[in-house]
Amino acid sequence: MKIDLTETTASKINKALVEGRRAIGTPAVGMVLTLVIVTDEENAYDAMRAASDASREHPSRTLVVIKRTRSPRDRAAARLDAEIQVGADAGTGETVVLRLYGEVSNHAQSVVLPLLLPDAPVVVWWPVNGPTDPSKDPLGALAQRRVTDVYAAEDPIRELTEHGANYAPGDTDLSWTRVTPWRSMLAAALDQLPCKVASVQVEGEGENPSCELLGMWLADRLQVPVERTVSKGPGLTSVRMETDCGPIALSRGDGQLATLSMEGQPDRAVALQRRETPELLAEELRRLDPDDTYEAALKFGVDKLGAGSGSGQAAADSAPAREAEKSGSESAPARKKAAPAKKAASK
Known part of the structure; x- marks a missing residue:
């Protein structure tokens, strides 16, 4: 099941997640961690597919953070769009793709924080372009584990x-x-x-x-x-x-x-x-x-x-x-x- 939200907020995303779980008949949350993927549009599909396969062993809520600044208009207009996937579309967990525009992209941690599973570990993964100091990154500071991949670096x-x-x-x-x-x-x-x-x-x-x-x-x-x-x-x-x-x-x-x-x-x-x-x-x-x-x-x-x-x-x-x-x-x-x-x- 997929739900698209345009110019939304974190509270609306949480509400849509609850409604999506009820619609497919699984109102309980059976996930063990939150996986935050920080990537770009080009590499998002491969990263989401890898996370979906891994969720068969580790059911998780996957939050995909994509910062978009394609044009001067994107940079000027602060906006948050979300694509929610639950059920078979998201493996054994649930996936939320967050596209951040304008000033919102500078405060990704504020968008992600309300969407974390309560009392569950947080892992942040940078498939490409990871920070050289992950623990000081605003999103990395939310996590118990921070995963990078220097093989993809220049x-x-x-x-x-x-x-x-x-x-x-x-x-x-x-x-x-x-x-x-x-x-x-x-x-x-x-x-x-x-x-x-x-x-x-x-x-x-x-x-x-x-x-x-x-x-x-x-x-x-x-x-x-x-x-x-x-x-x-x-x-x-x-x-x-x-x-x-x-x-x-x-x-x-x-x-x-x-x-x-x-x-x-x-x-x-x-x-x-x-x-x-x-x-x-x-x-x-x-x-x-x-x-x-x-x-x-x-x-x-x-x-x-x-x-x-x-x-x-x-x-x-x-x-x-x-x-x-x-x-x-x-x-x-x-x-x-x-x-x-x-x-x-x-x-």
Whole structure:
């Protein structure tokens, strides 16, 4: 069921939500959180679709905030339009698309606040163009969890560094979520062999924040040098750990199936497919407490970037990475506007 409201208010939207639930025969609210999506018109459809898929695991009220200033007239006329979706049109929750015009767009938090579910957690997600300091953003200040995606930024490594400098408990990024299966697999491999790791090599696309974060995490946890090298991708392609028991390597060349190689054991094929945004978002919504592992890896990497050593971009500037970047065949594929998502399994 869809309800369109033009030049409306938050109280009218709340009233329309109640009437919509009654019309479809579900007057009770069975949602566990409020998901606020801050995006533009171009990326709104993909973000709403991802949220709808994720709502099958996490029933939620989804508020989509779109700021519109297409012409001088839009900037002059303050207006709020809303599109309400309940029932099958909104997955297992309900969706409100808020289009803010004129001066109203500068006070989005005042529009969103009356529409939040009472006594329920709030998560804010920026699929593209996220703030470098999410906790200081007016909408981010309303949330327990703030989800960004620096992979969609023009300069992801610079954005990642700024996120580390401005980190607040509750911040996370989908670039971190994407390496969860890699972290789980590498931790399990090290648990099988009582070996000491001497060094690590992380290989993947140039300027890929997930590769940088995985290198930061390994350097922080293992306290060993991490070398960052560049490949054609897609995404993260391999991690090789040199140990006193022999090398441990996890390689994925096609973005789907990986091979785990360990000294004295046969090679094993493991499923390590690149995940889509709904799956990543659903993983992020499973835990709403601060991610201490992400914080430690991010701050470790930022400290090393400032010192000019360790993992992260400093490691990416190593000789092998520079040589790879000079080669035309090693250029990274074009980055998508909005990418998939999720969080981390601690060692």
